[in-house]
Amino acid sequence: MNTIDIDTFIHNQRSRDFWNTGLLLIFSMVFLGSVTVAGSALGKSPSLIDIVLPAGLTAMSGIFLFRQWRVLMTTRHHYRDMSLPTATALQRLCESTTRRLREARLLMAAVLFGMVPVFVLAAAQQVANGKMSVGDAASFLLLVSVATLTVLGVMRHRIRNQLEPQLASLTALQEQMD
């Protein structure tokens, strides 16, 4: 192995594993902390800022926690599959890509048709009960719209630029192997 130093490589792997696990722990703590804060804010008579800040922090730390967990778990899964015979590995990869594509589309639909109506109804109810002003409700819905559009944009990008081309090339490769 004349181009890569194995000692350096092993050292890098050790520190990478250490940081991945450390980040997972940090995000877990932030997530739990923010859930506690959000929970206690909901127990009082909350203003918009009382809800939005902890909820935002909870959502963000939750996303990072999930991402970090995926980094650890999918990497392990991904590399474990690599030791299978090529045809089998290819078939498994095709199946998992199809599943991920389906999940991504379902998530998009869930965000669009599930979360958005819930938020709109909740805001309308708060306004009707006099707990929230129309201005506050409008800002809240604006925030929800921006968050929803961001999530949908990311998901759409992932589907169009990653999952669909990946599945197409995997299918072509599988045809070559058949």
Add this chain to the structure above:
Amino acid sequence: MQRREQEQQFRQWAHDHAAILQHITRGFAADADQEDLLQEILLAVWHAVPSYRGAASPSTFIYRIAQNTAMTWRRSVRYHEKTDELDAASPAAPPPDNKYARTRALYAGIRELPEADRSLLLLHLDELSYREIADVTGLSESNVGARLTRARKKLAMLMKENGA
């Protein structure tokens, strides 16, 4: 498997099977990309060490990981973007003029083949038997034989077209 055992096993494999890794790397990547791919393969081997149960020989195990990783690496969007940019930016390669010219032309020809054929030819060039190639790829022995014949013809045609 203990961490120390994983490291020992990895060191041993990286040393004993360095030729396999280099060979697959050359078959799937050109020039500067070879080091990137080698890193990827080493990373895959590193992660796979604890899952080795001895069902296949270490060399078959490493061939599988190297082949699967190389195929995955080729499909990555980043690779295509990078090669597209390089193709657009760089002039045609100078004619080979040293003693390795023929080997380089052979690997260049192999890299032009469809991925399935490329894998089979790389294993065949390493003098693996049809049985061993079938173990690595998951194809039947007879299928391996038929495909290899076609792949060799394609490679010969490509090399003739390239003037090698």
